[in-house]
Structures are given as C-alpha cells and as structure tokens.
Amino acid sequence: MKTMKQVITAKLKLNLLTEQKTLLREVSLAYRDALNYVSQVAFDNNRTSSANKLQKLAYYDIRDNFRLPAQMACNVCRQVGATYRTLWTKVKQNSQHRKQGKTKKRYKGLDKPPQFVSRTCNLNYGRDFSFVKEGISLITLQGRIKVSYSGYYKHLGLIKSGDAKAKGAKIYYTPSNKTYYLLVSLEIEKPDIEPADIKRVSGVDVGQRYLAVETDTKNQVSFYNGKSTIHKANHYQRRRKSLQRKGTRSAKRRLKKLSGRERRFRADVNHQVSKKVAKSNSLIGLEDLTHIRERTNPRRKGKKASRKQKKANRKQTSWSFAELQSFIDYKAVLNDSLAIKVDADYTSQSCPHCGHTSKGNRPNKGLTFHCENCGFDLHADLVGARNIAMRTLLVRQDWASTGSLSACPDDLSGLSDVSSDEAKAMRLSRFMELRWTAETSPNHIAFSD
Template identity: 45%
Template sequence: MNIVRTAKLKLTCSSEQRSRLQAVTTAYRAAQNHASRWAFEHGKTSSGIAIHKGCYAHIRAEYGLASQLACSVRDSVSAAYKTLWTTTKQSIARLKTAQGQAARKGRRLPRLYRGLDHAPVFKALTLEYHYGRDYSFKTGRQVSVMTLQGRMTVGYDGWNAHLDDLQHLETDIGAAKLWYDRPKKQWYLLVAYTVQKPVAVRELKQVVGVDVGQRYHAVTKVMNPGADGTVTMFEGSAHRQKADHYQHLRTKLQAKGTRSARRRLVSISARERRFTAQRNHVLARQIIDANPLALIGMEELAQIRERTERRSNPHASKKQRHANRVRSTWSYAQLRAMVTYKAPLAGSLVIAVDPQYTSQTCPQCTHVSRENRLQGGEQFTCVNCGFAEHADIVGAVNVGLRAWQWKQEQEQQDLSGCLSAIPSREAEDVTLYDAEGGVRSAVEAEGSHKPATSVVGC
C-alpha cells in the first residue's frame, strides 16, 4: 500500500536567511493574487494554459520569481479556481435535488455556494517547491531551497521517524511547502513523501467496528468470535465545552469591535480548528494502538449534513442555533482520514462500510425500524425481539459485522494482496438514502441492500 506522509522539518536560519525566505514568500503571495485577479477578470478561468500565457511574463519581470516558482503560482491559482468551480457546481446540483424534496416533505433548501462572487485572495506566507527543481537535500541534514537571489542552503531538524524515511532509497519524495509559523516566528519545510506499507487481509487478526458521533466521538467494538468483545467509548463532552468556549470568546470580541479586540481575534484565529485536529490525532492513535493488526470498519458519511434536516431561519432559538453550529463543525471526515493513513503504519487496514440503518438494525434478529431507537436517544430497544443495548454500541456492532462480512468475502476469493482504503466511486451513491422514511422490516432492508464496503485494490 502506498502511504503519503508529510515530514515537518524545522529550518535553522540566520537573520539574513530569514529575510530571504520572507522576501520570496511575499513575492510569491503577491504573484498569486495578481494571477487570481487576472483569472477572475477573464471569465473566472481555471485553465492553467490561459493563466500561464496571461501572467507568466509579468510574474517573472514584476516579482522576480524563478521560472519554476512562476509555474507553481500558475498551478496553485488554477487549482484554487478548479476547486471553486467544483464546489459551486456541486452546490447547484444539491440545490436542484433539494428543491424537489422540499416541495414533497417541507425540507429547507441548502444555501448556494458563492465562492466565485469575487477573486480568491491568497493571504498565507507559503509557497510550493518541487523536488529536484526548487529544493534538494544535502548531506549533514541540510536542504537547498530557491529564493529571489538564487539557491540557499539551510539546516533542518525533525522527527526521527520522518528523517529516517527520507534517507531510504525506496522513498519517493514529492513537493514541499515552505511555511511560516507566525506565533512561533519559525520557518518550516513540509515535505510530502510516499512509502510502501504492504497489508495482507489474511494477516489481520481481528475485526473492529467504529461508530462515530457527536455525543461520543467514537465507539469501538471488537468483533472476533471467542473474544471478550471489548467496547471502548470516547466521550466528546470535554471537547464540545472547549469548542463552545472558543465560540463564545469570538462572539464577544466581534461584538466589542475595538482595536485590541481585533488583535485578540487574530491571535486566537483557527484555534478551535487546531484543537479539533489535535483531538482527532490523539483519538486516531488511541484507536489504532488499542487494536493492532486489525481490520477497522468505519462508516462512509459523505454529504451527511445535506442529508440531515436542520432548521435555519432568522427566528431560530438559541438552542437550535447551537445545535446547527455543533453539527456543522462535526469533524468525522478528518477523524476517518487520520485513522485511514495511520492504520497501515501499524499493520492495520481501514475500510468504509455502508452506514444505512446501522443505528436502527437489531444485531440479533436483524429487524430494522426507527422505533428501535426512539427520538434518537442513547437507548436501543428492539421492538421485535426485545434486545436492549446502548445505541452507539449497537451502531459499532453493525459496522463491525459489515466489515467482518467483507473480510470473509475477501478470504474466500483469495484477494489478500495489497489493498487501499480509498472509497470507490460506487460508494458515493450508497449514502444517498432517505433519512426520514427508513425501512420497516428486515425483508425491506435486504431488498434495498447496496454494497456494504468500498475498498480499491492497489
């Protein structure tokens, strides 16, 4: 399995070297904004060829960037516009789909994305280097990087595991990003590289189901026959209290509006995002360390916000606004991405399973009904057989059962080679189910069954 990792290298710079890095990143940012304005004025184009013809000569002459850096400016602006166009088209498609559903069931319409109403503005002091063209590694933990005055050699340090990976001949080193950490006043070089970590399905010793949510960020259940069925629940109340504190602080500072309040807003900007990322990193590591050599099943929850009903109007209550904000900041995708890339490093594998009715299906009699979990509470009680358990544990069991079924199918077909946990295109349609209606029996559930997993071979 090919795993892309990022090595964070701390650059050891003198005052003169810092000035050169500051100058090249400032010029790079100014060139990006110039190319962005040009693309916006010429039909909001995302064509790299058009941007190159219209801006390359001006960028070289006006900002003094080397040829490869000028091409990197073109590529970054083109990628930004392609992302905006894709997001805008997806927003229009969701709006058209929701209009029909709103007419039938009275649902609210999603907001139309308006990212292309103005030219994107690049603010960060970052730039992208290409390995072998703009930067290269030297002996003695030194790296040569391009500046406005030519190449410059600086020392670096980093995590030993990353440094060892970079020294291997099998490691495929890719592009790097020069980044300035303003609070620490430190320059970093973020180097992307690819390593090979083969994972065989037959060597996986256990199957683990993971149910993600907001009350409990993750609930894991070991599914191996004969095992004790260990259940681990990672509560999210402490994280939510901290996130609410940041939101309350931002609201107060924005309402105050003084110069010192604005300075304070800048200093705490993105603090909640960094706090959430750190929480997900720790949670992903805890899940993997507690379940070595495991097949980990996680739900495919793409477009979950568009598929769940939320009231959004100027007269919404404070409680409803808080619920909307909590749901919109739910970082389940980030958690799954972190577990996915960390798992192969520990010899495990993550697959995405179909999330349909995992919270409504009885794991004993397979009866599916919304009445099994009344009002979305914590208690699950089957109306058919009387089975009772914590609802999040039931969800983890159902996810684990689907992962176990996939493992059995792979072993029967003798497909125990190198696999990748990248969702397939077919999995995108799996999650587009009716969240309101549901199914009422196991027979109906089997009739509406879709592929339960999405794993693509290397």
C-alpha cells in the first residue's frame, strides 16, 4: 500500500528541575555564542554560505572554545550557512528590484555579520535527544539529562504510540515565562487517498475582511470574519507607535514584551479556522497565490503615502494567508483529506452562473458581486469560493480519469511544460465553461443551487 508522509511540529514543554534548567541554559548560551563566532568567520571569508567550508574553518574551534558536542558543532555551521544563503537571496532580489525601479534602497543585510540573539539549539534525533520511559533524554555540556514533558494530547499520543517518527528538534526558550520548550518535527505516514475515498469537495477563498470563505458542492457555506485580527493588529500598531515615541527604558521593556504577541494571536486564529475547514474525507481547493504581493497594484510608500494608504499597506503586509493555507494543508492530511492549489485567476471576476468574466462584475472592488451580463448578485468572496470549488471538482474528475492528482495535468493539455502561458491559457479556457447551476452547465460539471 502506498503511503504519504506529513511532517508536523509538536511543541513540548520541558518540566525542568533547577539543576536541569541551569544545564540547558549553559548549553543554549554556548550554542548561541558559537553561532555568532561562526557568523563572524563566514563574514571574514567573503560572506560564504557554504556549510562544508565553515565546518572546515571553525569545527575544532567550536569544540575547543565552546565545548559543544560533535553533532551540535556541525549543526552550528549548517545553521549559519543557511542564514547567509537567505541573506544572499535577499541581496539578489534587491538588486533586481533596483534595476526594475521598484525600489531605490540597497539591502544592507550583509554589511555586517548577522547576530544571533535567541537562546535556541538545533538537535538531531538519536544523537542529541531521544524519547525514553522517563521522558526525554537531552544532551548538555555536562552529559545527558532525562526530563519529563507535557504538550498537546494528540501529539503526545502520536509519540507514545510510535505512529510518528521523530526527525529533528529545537530547544526554544521564552523569556516571558522563563520556560524551555522542545519543538520536535514528527513525520507521520498515512495511506494514500484514492478518488473514491473523497466524499466532499470544497473551495476556500482567503482574504483580509474575511479570513476565509468556504463552500462545498452541496452549498454548505461558512464565513470566517477577519475583523478581530484587523482590530487587534491596529491595537498593537498603536501601542508600538506610542512606546517608540517615548523611547524610555520602561517603554523599551514594554516593547520587548509586546513583540510576538500579534504573531501568536494571528497563528491562533489561523489554527482555529483551519481546524474547521479541514473536514474529513474532503478535497479542499485553495487559491495558488504565488507572488500575490508582486501582482497587486503598486502602492505609495513613505512620505508620498496618505494616512489611509499607510493603513492599507500595513494590513496587506500583515496578511497571513500563506500560514492559513499551510495549516489547512497539514490538518487535511491528518483528517484523511487533501488540499490542492488551483489557479486563482479571475475567481472573483468570473460569474459562476453564466461564465461572464469582467472587472466590472465587482463594482468599486467591494464585497458585492453583480454580473454585468446576467445580473447575478452574490457576496464577492462567496463567488470566489464557488469558482474555486468548481475548479477543484474538475481536478477530482481528472484525477479519477487519469489516476494522477494534479491541478495542471499534462496529459490533458498535451503540452510538456504545464507551467507555460499556453498551458495556463488552456486550463483557464476549461474553467470558463464551468457553471454552478445545472441548467446552463456545459458538458463538464453540473450541480444545482
């Protein structure tokens, strides 16, 4: 039987004794100091991002000066190399944007060695940590310690039953409550899902005013309002602005405590929404929003931007659609479902009743959809969700006929490069024939309101 693999992260709280907390503090600080040391070595060697080169240059110094175990010393070099690769990518992107006239600012991320501040350690399963009867066996500078842990009951069940295979982990320290956590990557194997196992097809339209609007082919609709997240984001922005103006030591302490709260709030809301969307035995259609920020209209920034424009820019940059879609994706697998991305083009402009596609179908880009051709009226986000659901249903039918699950089936388009503009145009032409009502449906899909 074929199986599919899904990786999730389990957050385990470490219940440490005073001596054990001291040992973890010692090893985490040594690891952080080693990261900063290797960062300087990489900077002095032409800002290299090669982990192998860094290991040759700094491995023995890490072992001698910071007394880290062998595997952790290797992890330091890999982590620094990955950080420099990310910075080099940003440098190249900035260079392209400057040539294209998108920005005049030069990216300064590599002007000095990046500094590591967080008290974290990357660990390898079997070498640096392992699960034992007493809890978790963790490596320190003074040898191994065994500590008890607690966490989400589903994650604990996967670990104790052996249904999940531990991969890597990271020791994470939160200064606010002075607690150490272990973030463990768990790999779960699930049997491959067949088209006949899918009992429900749905489409999800994501946005800012409504975090998600979901509908299935049986017209079961759910709206998930984003008003609370926008209100909370505005609240945090006002607090930050006020504290930054003060600039006192107490204000800086408050800013430090405030950091991360908005991110954690958004993640919590996205978890709640994705849990409701990822129903069992479903094929869930999501919009492919790759490069969505680059595809949106140019925005005024800096002094040229009005107060209203600045507020809109802040809302757009804080839009966490990618996180929400990733949560839906991995929760779907756990519920014997699948999430697939389909083309997002014209989902909010195409009429699901007659197929007419026009920007004019969205008057003033508001929440009301009014078809210029047939006069069909509906909530604009629900129209987008319906179009996504129909495209997902078409993918399911292609899956049943070809045996391959793909939003871009090459054997149907007849083109070798399914990512080409020609192949995309062929897919969109098929989508234009889809109808939500049975009376006007062509040969592809038909289901009634």
